[in-house]
Amino acid sequence: MGEVTFLEVSKRFSLRVDGEVHHVQALDRVSFTVNDGEIVALIGPSGCGKTTALRVAMGLDPSTGGRVTVDGREVNGCGYDRGMVFQHAELLPWLSALQNVMFGLEMKGVRGAPLHETAEKYLHLVGLKDSQNRRPHQLSGGMKQRVGIARALAIDPKVLLMDEPFGALDAQTRETLQAELLDIHARTGKTILFVTHDLDEAVLIADRIVIMKNGRVQEIMNVPLKRPRPDLGLVRGTPEFAATRYKVWRAIYDGAALH
Amino acid sequence: MVDIANRQEKAAAAPETAERLPGWVITLASIAVVVILWEIFGRRVNPVFGSYPSAIAQAFWELAITGQLWLALYDSLRPFLLGYALAILIGVPLGLLIGGFRVAEAALGIYVTAGYAMPLVALVPLLILWLGLGFAVKVAIVFLMALFPICINTWLGVVAVPKTLIEVGKSFVAPDIVILRRIVLPATLPYIMAGIRLAVGRAVVAMVIAEFFTTISGLGAVIINSANNFDTATMFVPIILLMLMAVGLNWLIGYVERIVAPWQAEIAGRDRE
Numbered sequence: 245m246g247e248v249t250f251l252e253v254s255k256r257f258s259l260r261v262d263g264e265v266h267h268v269q270a271l272d273r274v275s276f277t278v279n280d281g282e283i284v285a286l287i288g289p290s291g292c293g294k295t296t297a298l299r300v301a302m303g304l305d306p307s308t309g310g311r312v313t314v315d316g317r318e319v320n321g322c323g324y325d326r327g328m329v330f331q332h333a334e335l336l337p338w339l340s341a342l343q344n345v346m347f348g349l350e351m352k353g354v355r356g357a358p359l360h361e362t363a364e365k366y367l368h369l370v371g372l373k374d375s376q377n378r379r380p381h382q383l384s385g386g387m388k389q390r391v392g393i394a395r396a397l398a399i400d401p402k403v404l405l406m407d408e409p410f411g412a413l414d415a416q417t418r419e420t421l422q423a424e425l426l427d428i429h430a431r432t433g434k435t436i437l438f439v440t441h442d443l444d445e446a447v448l449i450a451d452r453i454v455i456m457k458n459g460r461v462q463e464i465m466n467v468p469l470k471r472p473r474p475d476l477g478l479v480r481g482t483p484e485f486a487a488t489r490y491k492v493w494r495a496i497y498d499g500a501a502l503h
Numbered sequence: 504m505v506d507i508a509n510r511q512e513k514a515a516a517a518p519e520t521a522e523r524l525p526g527w528v529i530t531l532a533s534i535a536v537v538v539i540l541w542e543i544f545g546r547r548v549n550p551v552f553g554s555y556p557s558a559i560a561q562a563f564w565e566l567a568i569t570g571q572l573w574l575a576l577y578d579s580l581r582p583f584l585l586g587y588a589l590a591i592l593i594g595v596p597l598g599l600l601i602g603g604f605r606v607a608e609a610a611l612g613i614y615v616t617a618g619y620a621m622p623l624v625a626l627v628p629l630l631i632l633w634l635g636l637g638f639a640v641k642v643a644i645v646f647l648m649a650l651f652p653i654c655i656n657t658w659l660g661v662v663a664v665p666k667t668l669i670e671v672g673k674s675f676v677a678p679d680i681v682i683l684r685r686i687v688l689p690a691t692l693p694y695i696m697a698g699i700r701l702a703v704g705r706a707v708v709a710m711v712i713a714e715f716f717t718t719i720s721g722l723g724a725v726i727i728n729s730a731n732n733f734d735t736a737t738m739f740v741p742i743i744l745l746m747l748m749a750v751g752l753n754w755l756i757g758y759v760e761r762i763v764a765p766w767q768a769e770i771a772g773r774d775r776e
Contacts, residue, residue, distance in 0.1 A: 304670055321676075328674040334667045338689045338766045347685070351675035381770045399675065 246402030246435035248278040254309035270296040272459040283436040285446035288456035327396030329406040333388040335380040342376040366394040386417035406438035558736040579721030583710045586645025598657025619651035641713040648709035649702040660694025696760040
């Protein structure tokens with residue numbers, strides 16, 4: 245199981261700008277559900293609150309109203325039921341790829357032979373068996389993010405939370421990793437909530453797309469593309485992809501035009 | 504097109520060969536130039552007011568064969584090494600504590616910042632009243648001079664740790680103390696090593712101050728005695744020995760740094776030399 249529910253989640257920041265206190269409503273009564281095994285994309289213009297929503301779900305930032313639940317249990321801080329994939333992988337530079345994956349497992353209390361075996365298993369899953377002893381700076385951007393994904397998956401969370409995981413990668417690497425993420429999803433069945441600003445990525449990967457605007461959920465859209473999607477190149481050529489992409493684009497830019 | 508490409512290759516190759524000259528060759532050449540110039544101009548100066556390399560070398564030889572120099576060095580090194588080691592042992596955890604915890608920073612940070620600027624020489628008489636004229640006061644003076652740069656650098660290093668790395672620890676529900684040990688400490692290591700390096704110079708100065716103002720002993724005594732005899736060449740021997748010692752220690756610390764924090768040199772691209 246791995247069902248994430250946002251219930252009227254709000255988040256207010258206070259900033260001091262030139263001596264004046266400004267209040268920023270980063271999230272305004274955000275409600276939506278990510279069903280078990282589903283992939284949901286959070287998309288919207290920068291500053292719309294999509295990353296804040298993800299961080300609240302992870303427990304890195306507290307909400308100022310409402311609540312997030314995972315399988316009915318309220319989120320209160322970080323937990324092993326959620327695994328976070330950071331925007332720039334954020335590997336620990338002094339540890340090898342394998343040790344980085346082991347880090348999360350060690351924190352979870354895994355010791356001895358299972359520690360090593362589990363970490364190797366997940367590095368294998370992301371296709372990095374041969375590079376396990378390299379340190380992060382000896383890995384390419386795409387490889388780093390693969391390690392980041394393996395690290396999050398290794399603790400066997402119910403939900404994978406991803407913050408623009410492929411945003412910093414070049415186009416080709418991004419497409420490879422998108423396909424690999426779908427493959428990993430097909431094999432593990434994890435629930436995935438990911439933030440992106442890439443329309444194509446949202447449509448290619450997600451089952452549903454949550455479009456955010458000014459801290460609110462503007463629209464939730466179904467992606468009428470069947471799973472599995474083994475060849476994303478073919479998916480790009482389908483009329484459903486084009487139509488959905490256009491609908492999401494309209495929703496974002498019409499929303500912008502209103503303001 | 505081919506011609507342009509060739510020329511560009513040549514242009515790129517030219518600075519390459521200059522960069523290939525090993526660093527130590529350049530250093531040795533630089534030392535040779537300074538020593539030769541000093542020798543040439545130093546000989547023209549009255550030997551009371553100045554000295555020159557060959558005279559210093561001769562004085563060095565005389566001090567060395569009588570064993571006087573090595574006894575003095577041993578006398579100096581004991582309080583130096585103990586005070587310096589204590590400064591590392593206390594300065595690093597203190598810096599981690601101040602950098603890692605808001606309350607500690609607010610409560611203790613101000614003493615460390617102020618302590619760094621403390622005019623230690625002025626406090627030596629007081630330290631003598633507390634600790635006497637012997638070994639303990641010398642250790643204390645070296646310790647107090649070396650402590651603050653180590654502590655402040657560690658503190659700054661902790662503050663500079665990227666927030667996202669700490670969030671990696673948090674996302675795996677690591678307790679604060681584990682985050683401090685497994686993430687903050689390794690991320691801070693390059694800063695700690697820089698602090699330990701900066702402290703070498705201060706510790707050497709502190710050692711000589713201690714030998715001047717408490718019981719006159721060690722290399723400081725050699726300096727004072729030869730200065731009193733207007734034997735300038737001999738006076739330079741311990742000074743140069745101390746400077747060499749600082750350079751040697753610096754190199755040693757750099758070597759240790761490459762062992763304990765190899766990723767740092769690799770990231771900066773300094774690992775090929």
